[in-house]
Amino acid sequence: MLVLGIDTSGKSGGITLAEGDSESFRVLGSSPIAGGTFSAQLVPTVAALLEKHGFAAKDIGGFAVASGPGSFTGLRVGLSAVKGLAEVLGKPIAAVSVLEALATLTPESGCVAVALDAGRKEVFWGLYQLSGVTATRVAEELLSQSEFVRQLRVGTARNVIISDLSLAELAGAAGANARLRLVEREGSELITRVGLRKLLAGETISVDALDANYIRRSDAELFSSSKGKP
Numbered sequence: 001m002l003v004l005g006i007d008t009s010g011k012s013g014g015i016t017l018a019e020g021d022s023e024s025f026r027v028l029g030s031s032p033i034a035g036g037t038f039s040a041q042l043v044p045t046v047a048a049l050l051e052k053h054g055f056a057a058k059d060i061g062g063f064a065v066a067s068g069p070g071s072f073t074g075l076r077v078g079l080s081a082v083k084g085l086a087e088v089l090g091k092p093i094a095a096v097s098v099l100e101a102l103a104t105l106t107p108e109s110g111c112v113a114v115a116l117d118a119g120r121k122e123v124f125w126g127l128y129q130l131s132g133v134t135a136t137r138v139a140e141e142l143l144s145q146s147e148f149v150r151q152l153r154v155g156t157a158r159n160v161i162i163s164d165l166s167l168a169e170l171a172g173a174a175g176a177n178a179r180l181r182l183v184e185r186e187g188s189e190l191i192t193r194v195g196l197r198k199l200l201a202g203e204t205i206s207v208d209a210l211d212a213n214y215i216r217r218s219d220a221e222l223f224s225s226s227k228g229k230p
Contacts, residue, residue, distance in 0.1 A: 001061035001199065004046065004085075005192025008078030009070025009098050011035045014188035015042070017049050020196050027189055028053050038077040046081075060091055062204075064195020066188075067095040068213035069116070069124045069140075075212040087207045094198035095205050097213055098185075099126030101194045102161050103135040105183050111138075113157035113178070115148060115171075117164040123148040124215055127157060133197060142216050145170060152176035 005016040013033040019026055029052060031045050050057060065082040068075050086093050099114045106112050109130050116124040123143045128135040143151065152160065152171055160178045162168045168182045198204065 001196065002055065002059050003062050003064055003192055003196050003199065004050075004060050005064040005188045005195055006042070006046075006078045006082055007066040007098075007188040007191045008033070008038050008042070008074040009066040009068060010074070010185070010187070011071070013038055013042075013074060013078065015045050015049055016188040016192040017053060017055070018189075018192045018196065020193075022200055025193050025196060027192070030187075030189055032187075035074075038074055042077060042081050046085075057085065057089060060085075060089060062092045062094065062195075062199040064094045064096055064192045064199070065210075066098050066101075066191045067211070068098065069118070069215040070098060072212075072214060075214070079210055079212055083207050083210055092199055092204040093207065093210055094195040094203060095210060095213075096191045096194045096198065097126070097137070097140065098191075099124060099140055100128065100135050100137060101190045102126075102163055102183065102185070103128040103130060104133055104194060105186075105190075106130065106159055106161055106181060108159055110159070111157045112159045112161065113151070113155065114161045115164075115167050117167050118142060118216060121145050122216070123167065125151065127155075140213070140215060149174040149176075152178050152180075 002019050012035045016030040017028045063082045102114045103112045112130045114126040118124045125143045126140045127138040163185050
């Protein structure tokens, strides 16, 4: 299957074109997209990547897209692009949580946690049951840094994936009762690999149902809620 993966969840983004089946995965090419240029560059970058490798849009077998958590604006751009392409081409979509994708980077099975820096002294926290390359979500939530430290000390996860150096330093100083592993985000390539597995397993989502998993409410929502309080 030819898969197009898009990740616009971070400060920068990327697009990956790959092919694979239940036993293999091969990246044909990846193109980065600079932060702040997602709207202008995403579709032209997709077209250029397909042309470079001798494919047309109709050859795409399915789409993998990062559904969050991450940048509000970035996620909306990526999801909107996938919605439009999938609807026109009639192809399936696999929505991939960034936290879920990172959970698959640990070689061990069992209960695995993932932590991402959410800014504002907060942490995106995901808890998964990992079996082979499949991560089943138990919970995804927004924690304060103190709540994050408490999870490391008394939580159920004995393996914790962290992709931010600042969080790793905080965790190391906290005396965590868990095995910590600092990893680099693989961006669109990781999203595409996990997405392919979902597509092959039939874990797809309709164009209408596809939406971002922000975990944190937007500033506009928070401001609106605070204005409504007496």
